[in-house]
Amino acid sequence: MSEQIEQPRTTCAQGGALATINALPHVIAISHAAEGCAGNLTNPISFCSGYNGEGYCGGTQIPTSAIREKHVVFGGADRLREEIKSAQELLDAELFVVTTGCMTEMIGDDVQAVVREFEDAETPVTAVNTPSFSGDAYAGYEIVLDGIFNGFVQPAEKKDPKLVNIFGIVPNFDPFFRGDLTEIKRLLERLGLKVNTFFTPDQTFENVRSSSAASLNIHFSHVWGTGFVKNFEKKFGTPYFTADLPIGAYATEKFLRGLAKHIKISKKLLDKVIEEEKESYYRYFAKTVDVITNSQFFYYSAVVANSNYALPLAGFLSEELGWHVEDVIITDILSKNRKAAAEEAFRSTGLGAELLFEPNAKNIEWHLSKKHFRDRGDRYFDAHSPFYLVGSSIDKYAADTLGALTLAVSYPVRSRLIANRGYAGFRGGLTLLEDLISVPLSGR
C-alpha cells in the first residue's frame, strides 16, 4: 500500500498527460473524465511552474466529456464520441489526444474503441489511459510519450544522421523546461545537429512527425521515460543517450563531449564551440566574482528537487560555486527500481552529500532541522551556517525553520514568473548564478 502524502509535488497521471499535451504544438487534449478534472488541474498545471498559463487550448479550454452521474451508471462512451465529433468541427489541431480520469477508468469505458471510429476523421485522434490511481504526473508524461510517439508517429523512410530528439525533461513538472530545451537546442545546432525539442515555441507538429527519423534520442532523466526511449528504440531503431541535464560550463562541456561518443560531430567543431562558449561564459562569470568573494556568498546547502533536477543542481552548486552540498533530497514519488536508478546516478556524480528520497514537506523540514541545528550551547560549534535551501516554493517554511536563504526552482514554483528562463547549458548556468545570488542581494 502506498502512503498518504503531504502536499504532493506532482499531480495525477491525467494532470501530467494534460501538461505534456498542452505543451506540444497544436496538439489538443480531450479529457474523458468528470468536468472538474481538467478544470481543477488548470491550477497545478498552469500556475505552479512559474505561471506558465493555459497555452494554446489547455486549462479551462480543454474539451471534456464532462462525465455525470448518469454516465457513471450507463457508461460515457457516447458522450465521448459526441465530444470528439464536435471538437473536430470546432478546433484547429494537428492531433487530438483523449486522456482518461479515475471515474471513466472505474466504470470501464473503452476509449480505444471509441477513438478507432475516428480513423478517417479530418484531425487524427489517439487515446491514452491515464487513471490517476495508477500513477502520478510523471507517469502521465511517460504514458503520453508512448501514446503519441510510439503509438501515433509513423516510421520514417530513412534516418537523418544529424537529427536528434530530446526527451526526459517533463513539461511543467520541470518548471524551466522551455528555457532549458532552448539552450540545449542552441548548443546542438552550433554543433551542426538538427534538434526536435517538441516543447519549445519554435516547434511545429512536423517535429513530432519527423521524430522517428532521428539518429539519437537524448534522454535527460535517469528515472522518467526510460521505458519509453527503450520502446522507441525497439520500434524505430533510434538509440538513446541518457545524461544529466547539464547546468554551467563544467557540466555542459562534459555533456557535449559525452554526446560526441553517441552521434557524429566533427571534433574540430566541437572543440571550437566549447572553447567559444566557455570563453564567453567565464567573461560573464568573472564579472560576478567581485561581489561573490567580497561578500562571501558561499553556502552550506541542501537541494530539494525532483530526480531530474536534483543532481544537475547539486553538481553546479558544488562544482562551480564552491558550495558545500550537504543534502540532496529527491521529492518525486519513486518505485524501488526508479529509486535504484536515481541512486546509481547520484553515486556516479561523486557528490559527498547525503541522498534522501522524501516527498513529504514536514519530513524534509524535520530531517534538515535535526541535522543542521543552529546551535548546541557550545562555545565552539561547527554550525552549518550560512545555509541555502534550493528547493520548491513549499520548502520556504523549512528554510525559515533553518534560518536559510531559499530559491524556488523545483515544482511547485509559485513565487516567481517564468517566461523563457532556463538553467541548462552555459547561458542557463549564468542565469542560475544570477538568481541564486540575487536572493542575498535583494535586501540591499
Next chain:
Amino acid sequence: MENYFKSSIPPTREERMETSDAFHGSSCELVDCSRCGCLKGKDRRFWQSSSACQMSLSIIMSSTIENSVIIMHGPIGCGTALHTLIPSTNFGKSARGLPVKPFNWLSTNLTDTEIITGSEKKLKETIEYADRTFRPEIIFVISTCAPNIMGDDIEQIINDEQKVVSSQLTAVHCPGFRSRVVSSAYDAFYHSLFRHIKFEPIPYKDYVPASEADGLSLIRADAYEYKRAHNVNLMSLESSGAPDEQELTRLLNLLDLNVNVMAEYANSDKIRFFSEAALNVSLCEMHDDYILSYLRDKYGIPSFVKMPLGIRATKEWLIGIGAHFGLEERAKRLADSEEQLLLKALEPLKEKIKGKRILITGGSVRSANEAYLLQELGLEIVGLVGYLYDTNADPVFDELSDRLPELSVIVSDQPFEYVNQIRKLDPDIVLVHAGYNAVPSKLGFNTIPEFDVGSSYFGFSGVYQVAKKLAFALDSGSFFKHLGENYESPYKRGWYDRDPFSYHKK
C-alpha cells in the same frame, strides 16, 4: 429542508432546485424558464473544462479556516490546486490581520489497491497522522469522486475517528460528478460545518452561566443579551475580499451594529458564535440559502439577502439592515451622506469612462448587480453572461427584467461560446470572472476582473474603486491590442461566424 440537514451527505443544488449552465434569451425568459422547470434539461454537444467542480470551491472555503488541515481523500491529483489556492488564502489571512502560517494538507493518495479493497484504513491512518503531526483545531476530510463511487462510508469513519483524535473532525462531501453546478460546494461546506463543528458557545469556556446566587452575573447576562441583539453575521463570499468586508463592516459599525464575518477566515472559536447573532446578512442570493435556512430553523436567526454593489443597491442594503434594527432613519442619513461624498469624487472618473460599451461576465447574481453599478457609472451594457443559474437567483433576474428589459442574458461558462460572443459584440471592455481573464485579453479586448479579493467592489468605496479600475484599463489599451494582434486562436476561423449557441442541444 430539514431532512437535508439531518442527512449525512448534503444534497446537490440539482436535487433542491432548478439549475442551469446553458441558456440564452432575456432575463424575463430565464426566470419564466426557471419557474416552469425547463432549465434542467438543457445540454450541449461540446463541453470545455471551465467549470471545475464542487471540490474546487470546497477546498477554497476549507483552506480559509484558521488552524485547520485538509485531507484530500482521493487519488493524488485531487486537490493539487491547493498549491496555488494557499498563497491566495494566505494573502486573505494577511489582509485580515490574521497570522500567516504554513497551511498543511495531505492526500490519501488512493491507488489501485485501495480502489479494489476500500480506502477506510488509509483514511483513518491519515487522519491520525494529521492530528498528531500538525495538531490542528479542525480537520477537513474532502471526499472526492473515487471514494463516492466505491461507496466508502466516510461519515462512519469521521464518527469513529472523532473518538481518537483531539481535533474537531468533519467531512466535506463533494463528488464532482454528482453536480454540474459548483454552487453545490457552498452547501457541502456548510453542511460539513454544522454537522460536526460546534456552533454554540461552550459554558465556562466562552462564558460563565448566569446564576441567581451571583447578582452581577445576571447584569452581565443582560448586557450580553443587548449586545447579541445587535450582532450581525456578515456571510463571506469567495469573491469578496478583505477590503469589501472592511467597507461593509465600517458601514454597519456606523449603525452601532457588531459585525462577525462568517465563516471564511474564521476559526473554531469564532464559529462557535455563529449562533449568537440577531441577523444574518448574506451578500448573494445564490451563495448562502442552505446555511441561512439552517440557522433560521435551528436558532431562529432571520436573514437579509442583498448584494451591495453600486450606489442605489448599497443604499438599499444599508437602509434594509437598518430597518431590521429600527434604525431606518439613521441608515438613510448615513447612506445619503456617503453618497454625496462619493458622487463628488466620481465626477472626474466618470468623464473618462462614460459611454464605453461593456460586456459583463461572471457569477449570475454578481453580473446582474454589477450591471446596475456600471449603468450608474454611465457605461453601455452590451450583454450579460452568468456562469451558472439556479432558482435562488429568480428574484434578482425578476428585478433585472424590470430595470433592463432589453438586455440579453446568457448562462454559460464555456470559453468557445464566450470568444464567439465577444468577437460579435465587440465591446470596449469586458468584465471577467477571476481566473478567466486570459481568454478575452488574448483576443485583444480590454478586461477587468468582475471581482478581485485584493480590492474593493462593494459599498460606496467599491463604486469608486471599480470606476478607477475601468478608467485605468481603458487607458492601457496597447497591452491588449498587441496581444490580440499576435494571438493564435485554437478555434477554427469559421466558428466566429456561427451562432455561439450552435452546440446547445435542442
